[in-house]
Amino acid sequence: MKLFGGFRIVKLVSVTVFWVCYQHSYATFRTNTTFSGDEGGVNSALKAFKLAQGDTNAETIVACIEKFKSYPNSSSELINLIARRLRENDPLYQGRGPKEVERLRGYMLASLSKIGINERVIPILKAELLYGYHPYMVAAAARGAGKVQGDAQAAFVPLLIKYLDERYKDDYVDLDTYGYSWPLKKLTSARFEAIEALSKIGASAPQLAVPALKEIAEAEKGRFFSSDHLLILKAKSAIEKITSGNGLQPTILGSNVAVCCTNPLSVNQNGFSAGDSRQGRQIRNFKAIDQNGRVFELKNIVGKPFLFTFFYTRCDNPNKCSSTVQNIAALKQILVKEGLSDQVTLIAITFDPEFDGPAALRSYGEGRGAVFDEHFKFISINSKLYPGLIKDLGVLVNYGKGMVNHHGNQWYIFDRKAQLAKIYENTALKTEDLVVDIRQLLSRNLNAYSGIQINK
Numbered sequence: 001m002k003l004f005g006g007f008r009i010v011k012l013v014s015v016t017v018f019w020v021c022y023q024h025s026y027a028t029f030r031t032n033t034t035f036s037g038d039e040g041g042v043n044s045a046l047k048a049f050k051l052a053q054g055d056t057n058a059e060t061i062v063a064c065i066e067k068f069k070s071y072p073n074s075s076s077e078l079i080n081l082i083a084r085r086l087r088e089n090d091p092l093y094q095g096r097g098p099k100e101v102e103r104l105r106g107y108m109l110a111s112l113s114k115i116g117i118n119e120r121v122i123p124i125l126k127a128e129l130l131y132g133y134h135p136y137m138v139a140a141a142a143r144g145a146g147k148v149q150g151d152a153q154a155a156f157v158p159l160l161i162k163y164l165d166e167r168y169k170d171d172y173v174d175l176d177t178y179g180y181s182w183p184l185k186k187l188t189s190a191r192f193e194a195i196e197a198l199s200k201i202g203a204s205a206p207q208l209a210v211p212a213l214k215e216i217a218e219a220e221k222g223r224f225f226s227s228d229h230l231l232i233l234k235a236k237s238a239i240e241k242i243t244s245g246n247g248l249q250p251t252i253l254g255s256n257v258a259v260c261c262t263n264p265l266s267v268n269q270n271g272f273s274a275g276d277s278r279q280g281r282q283i284r285n286f287k288a289i290d291q292n293g294r295v296f297e298l299k300n301i302v303g304k305p306f307l308f309t310f311f312y313t314r315c316d317n318p319n320k321c322s323s324t325v326q327n328i329a330a331l332k333q334i335l336v337k338e339g340l341s342d343q344v345t346l347i348a349i350t351f352d353p354e355f356d357g358p359a360a361l362r363s364y365g366e367g368r369g370a371v372f373d374e375h376f377k378f379i380s381i382n383s384k385l386y387p388g389l390i391k392d393l394g395v396l397v398n399y400g401k402g403m404v405n406h407h408g409n410q411w412y413i414f415d416r417k418a419q420l421a422k423i424y425e426n427t428a429l430k431t432e433d434l435v436v437d438i439r440q441l442l443s444r445n446l447n448a449y450s451g452i453q454i455n456k
Helices: 013-022 039-051 058-069 076-085 098-117 122-130 135-145 156-164 190-204 204-215 229-245 318-337 360-367 386-393 431-442
Strands: 002-004 007-009 287-290 295-297 306-311 346-351 376-381 398-399 403-408 410-414 420-425
Touching: 002 058, 002 204, 039 058, 058 098, 076 098, 098 122, 098 135, 098 403, 122 135, 135 156, 156 190, 156 204, 156 420, 190 204, 190 229, 204 229, 287 360, 306 318, 318 346, 318 360, 318 431, 346 398, 360 376, 360 403, 420 431
Parallel strands: 306 346, 346 376
Antiparallel strands: 002 007, 287 295, 287 376, 306 410, 398 403, 410 420
């Protein structure tokens, strides 16, 4: 028994793993005291994992994951459950600190490389690599990417090679042991896991993978990677596997590889999955304060299409909030050039209304190219109204210990009736795509929107 940064990680035998999971959910299945037919407690661990919430001890969750890892290539039911629990707004993360959330999500994500990867997991891996910043999560996603099979492999190659760049601030991590401990038991890093993944799937796009790997494998003396002999050997080995081990040469495949991210098969062209109650939902009216300290009320912009996205000024991942603000500022510039600026309203909403006042919103936006006007605002919503909006939209965000502990990247496009017409969640997004969506909404019959009213 050892202590890891305050988390007690116990090396559990089969019965003990079951007992930890069983204790948490005892009220639900207490009548099954003999657990007959339950192979080593895995079914009971599954029940406990389903019931886990923000106040569930992290040890219990880890014990369940350890049990699942003992059954590699598990059923789709289990893999899908873990994929659902990896969503940023899952109640499993409510009330936890940011580092604990990162550790739990990263540990679950890395464990899927043993438990199994399916079509539900692939978009999660892509999103983490697309918006990745912290080495622990990037390493976990890269490990999973190495297990992807078939036609889905090629889209991961450009997502992985960006972490080979010397400008990426990598660090050593341990994906096999939950918690915090030094020295690390099983040393790895985001860059190391990316190279390992490329050695397995790089043959799907060798014209991209091999040149990136050569930057490390052939690093000259004095260059960034030249002293990292283990990484150089790893890169050389990956190149050999890509070009000869799989029988593919760099010239075989074309250069037109889709970067990311295609939606899973269950998602329609507007970003909604089957049965998603948000599609067509009319958003309720609310009041807020904008970047100039003025009152904003939703009903005043209804009658024209509008767009929401989310951010907060204390976000420490430049690939998320800072990038989102830069993108919406760029979108505004495109709309101005095309003469559409006054026909659609762009709204960026802070995740952190208690901290982000008007001055903070204005400074953050202007520093990233935002030029505000009546049709482009950053707003902070009253803390009593804010949770209702987050719930209605299904925003990918969670809170703990007085601050945002994790969030995704999302854009919501509304028609003239304030009905949700399209969403982008954790996908690669070009501003040109948003312009196309806006044009489509503007082209709809104006007469159909006369006398619009929205709910309070």
